[in-house]
Amino acid sequence: MKNIAVMVIAYDKYSDLWDSFFDCMDRYWSKKIPIYLVTNNKLPEYNGVTTIKTGDELSWSNKVRCALNKINEDYLIVLLEDYFLSDIVDDNGLEDLLNDFISNEMDYLRLVPIPFEYKNKKKGIYKLDEKFQYGVNLQASIWRKDYLRKLLYDDNFSAWEFEARQKHGSKVKIEGKCSTVNYFAINYMNAVVQGKWDPFVLEELKDRNICILESDREIMKKREVYVLRVKEWMSHTIPKPIIKRVKPILAKAGMRFVTAD
Numbered sequence: 001m002k003n004i005a006v007m008v009i010a011y012d013k014y015s016d017l018w019d020s021f022f023d024c025m026d027r028y029w030s031k032k033i034p035i036y037l038v039t040n041n042k043l044p045e046y047n048g049v050t051t052i053k054t055g056d057e058l059s060w061s062n063k064v065r066c067a068l069n070k071i072n073e074d075y076l077i078v079l080l081e082d083y084f085l086s087d088i089v090d091d092n093g094l095e096d097l098l099n100d101f102i103s104n105e106m107d108y109l110r111l112v113p114i115p116f117e118y119k120n121k122k123k124g125i126y127k128l129d130e131k132f133q134y135g136v137n138l139q140a141s142i143w144r145k146d147y148l149r150k151l152l153y154d155d156n157f158s159a160w161e162f163e164a165r166q167k168h169g170s171k172v173k174i175e176g177k178c179s180t181v182n183y184f185a186i187n188y189m190n191a192v193v194q195g196k197w198d199p200f201v202l203e204e205l206k207d208r209n210i211c212i213l214e215s216d217r218e219i220m221k222k223r224e225v226y227v228l229r230v231k232e233w234m235s236h237t238i239p240k241p242i243i244k245r246v247k248p249i250l251a252k253a254g255m256r257f258v259t260a261d
Contacts, residue, residue: 004142008036009038009081011057015042023210029085029088034050036067038052040056052070061157061162064148074146075143075145076145076148078141080138083188086187097111107178108128109141109181110141111184113182113184118182125180133167134163134166136163137163140185150174150176153165193228198220199219202219
């Protein structure tokens with residue numbers, strides 16, 4: 001596992017999550033590779049972690065560009081600060097994936113499966129199909145650093161727009177050699193959704209005695225979580241033309257969507 005590092009993209013206003021995040025890292029990952037925590041102005045200290053301070057938040061893209069300039073490794077496992085590991089990380093399995101990544105000159109390898117895709121096929125790596133709406137995104141993935149840098153362009157935009165620029169049909173999409181596994185190479189829980197704690201994940205963390213800092217962060221209502229899961233199921237199972245026709249009806253019934261399509 002040489003020439004690769006973990007880059008955790010963080011935001012100072014989410015610093016109440018960092019102790020929980022690294023508590024899970026300590027418990028579930030042997031951390032045999034360098035780990036970088038990308039912050040704004042805070043400089044927390046965690047064993048085996050190098051903090052990269054990027055200054056006041058100008059934009060998500062600017063922050064990540066600044067961080068990449070301070071990282072020497074050519075390959076990165078990118079994680080977000082609210083992706084809490086939930087099971088032992090298989091270092092040998094990750095090393096095999098990295099070897100495949102390098103030998104096949106990939107640019108991006110998603111480490112969690114795309115729901116409902118490739119599930120009946122042999123466990124392994126598959127080329128991302130062009131039809132996937134958000135094939136390249138910020139789920140846990142291995143990146144070639146130079147490819148990630150290209151996707152950041154030279155302007156300022158959010159993490160959401162980063163993914164939108166790479167989605168199917170985007171006019172500014174930058175092509176790359178992108179693939180996905182059809183199994184969970186890394187298992188984690190998405191602890192915070194829309195700025196709020198997922199109540200089910202919070203309960204799980206407490207059951208596991210994971211460190212949780214007291215803060216003013218809201219807890220999402222369980223009903224809201226169920227609605228989000230229905231939306232996710234729709235996005236992966238219902239053909240896009242039907243979704244466009246159904247969304248206005250669901251919107252009138254009170255369901256909110258980020259985009260109209």
